[in-house]
Amino acid sequence: MSNLEQLNSIFCEVFSVDAEALGAGFDNKSVSGWDSVRQLSLTSSVEDTFDIMLDPEDILEFTSYENAKAILAKYDIEL
């Protein structure tokens, strides 16, 4: 599975959506149930999967699918 597929899989599992739903508009304002607990669950899965440790500032900024991809790039995760 590619890194992008792994990231998509995490989002799909955390938010119970299909991969087709993921895109530019997928963020904490438009997705129902995207609260801080869900966000921590998301970042925790991302850390486990990619064996990284996010900075608290990045966890705070993990508020959209697009942000997630940009943040992972900072940790040299190629998508």
Next chain:
Amino acid sequence: MKLLENKIALITGAGRGIGRVIAEQFAADGAIVYVNDLQPGDMPGWAEECARRNGTRVVPVCFDVTDTAALKAGLMGIYKAEGRIDVVVNNAAIIQNQKLGMVTKPLLEKMFSVNVFAVIDMIQLAARLMARTGGGSIVNIASITGVVGSPGQVAYSSTKGAVIALTKSAAKELSPQQIRVNAVAPGIIKTERFEELYEASGDKIDQRISRIALGRLGTPQDVANAVSFLASDRASYISGHILGVDGCASI
């Protein structure tokens, strides 16, 4: 089976004093011990000897606990080497006593940086690694002064009061991940520093000792015994607790 058999433990401020005695006890209890301090000092030689004596591994790791990037790198280094971190002991601290009117802002900020902010930073980083492997135990070193207060220690006692409060909150927040968070609150402990203080103002200290119900000063070993217990699975149903190691004192 030893109390901490094969537990992977990190102890901060373990270069000397109480931290080193805690590390000795952890090694004797079978843990694989990562000992942290700012500078290596005599840690490498001592760690090797301690490891040999106890048939385990004792590994020095030098970083500044107030430097988040260094702390993160230190934790990730241990996690990658061992596959897990079971125990963290937040022992590193600054203690300086000043009367009110002489408490400078830079010292206050430095004390809070090491004694409080770094502890929160450690907890929020280490907990995420512990959660990956099903849980762990965090033991913070508080102080009796954080519970009952002490003249000349407004700055220091306020940091230790904060440690007590953050221990209780972190315990509640991290319990769903099976991470226990406790603190040990030592009373008057006979360390090398204490002996220096005693030479300077022995009379006042004698008065305080007279208020210790068990009739003696505490030792670093008394503190280490309590920390080792709280770190172990024998304390598996204890979290959010502040364990006084003070000889039933009323300072």
